[in-house]
Amino acid sequence: KAGVTQTPRYLIKTRGQQVTLSCSPISGHRSVSWYQQTPGQGLQFLFEYFSETQRNKGNFPGRFSGRQFSNSRSEMNVSTLELGDSALYLCASSHDRSYNEQFFGPGTRLTVL
Amino acid sequence: AQKVTQAQTEISVVEKEDVTLDCVYETRDTTYYLFWYKQPPSGELVFLIRRNSFDEQNEISGRYSWNFQKSTSSFNFTITASQVVDSAVYFCALSEEGVGNMLTFGGGTRLMVKP
Numbered sequence: 001k002a003g004v005t006q007t008p009r010y011l012i013k014t015r016g017q018q019v020t021l022s023c024s025p026i027s028g029h030r031s032v033s034w035y036q037q038t039p040g041q042g043l044q045f046l047f048e049y050f051s052e053t054q055r056n057k058g059n060f061p062g063r064f065s066g067r068q069f070s071n072s073r074s075e076m077n078v079s080t081l082e083l084g085d086s087a088l089y090l091c092a093s094s095h096d097r098s099y100n101e102q103f104f105g106p107g108t109r110l111t112v113l
Numbered sequence: 114a115q116k117v118t119q120a121q122t123e124i125s126v127v128e129k130e131d132v133t134l135d136c137v138y139e140t141r142d143t144t145y146y147l148f149w150y151k152q153p154p155s156g157e158l159v160f161l162i163r164r165n166s167f168d169e170q171n172e173i174s175g176r177y178s179w180n181f182q183k184s185t186s187s188f189n190f191t192i193t194a195s196q197v198v199d200s201a202v203y204f205c206a207l208s209e210e211g212v213g214n215m216l217t218f219g220g221g222t223r224l225m226v227k228p
Contacts, residue, residue: 031214043204043218055213088156094214101148102214104158 002027004093004105012111018079021108025072025093031055032074033102034066037088046089049074050096078110086112115140117207119219126195127227134190134222136205142166144210147181147188152202152221161203164188195226 005024013019025032034046045058049068066076072093078085088109092102116139126132138147149161162172164181172179176193192199202223206216 033214033216035216035218042220043206043216045215045217048213048215050213056215058215090156090158092158092214100214101160101163102216103160104150106155106157109156 004091004103006089006091006105006108008108009106010109010111012113013081014113015081015083017081018077019081019110020075020077021089021091021110023074023076023091023093023105025074025091026103028095029093029103030072030096031094031102032068032072033092033094034074034076035090035092036060037090037107038084038086043090046076081112083112086110115142115145115207115209115217117205117217117219119203119205119222121222122220123223123225125225125227128197129194130226131191131193132195132224132226134192134203134205134224136188136190136219138186138188138205138207140207140209142209142211146208148206148208148216149179149188149190150204150206150218152204154201158204161190192224195224197226197228200224200226 031050033048048056068074088107090107091105094100094102118137145166147164150158178191180189202221204221205219
């Protein structure tokens, strides 16, 4: 069974630009969550999508948005990039029910210059 | 609000030593779930265990064991006879009822196992 895949793996952008990251969950998983990992703030929850609907959202500004498609693939978008957005962005997928173990992808490392 | 604290930021041991990683959590819910994840240098988080708040039985899986104590709000993780391959960052996480799959992570403990 293929794992969670994320593209691209690495990305370099400049301040003010926008970026879109993609996540393909494990086949059959309908929940996709996004996390931001930085040395200073650690792992922080961004949002979760389930059956194309945002089910939960973390404490991030509106520049961070996401969506989920009918095939459960998800994208997250960050507009007007700031230096502080440099981070490892991790995507996780899980089965329908809550509280299940989440399977994480390898992440996208975003560097903002 | 929920919170997870991993007081040990970094631990260094010599191979074959036993090591315990501490995790203390805070939550107002009576129903919640606790997790441990391993993050090797590759960056991908690897699921290790999930425990619900009504199951305080300790669990052992090979060289890994977990001690869940609601009285002290702790969910500690012990590696017996550590190996170099155990070197990684370990995260404890909490999920409360009603928040879907949202995980609140602790700050992580970097474990270095030296040969």
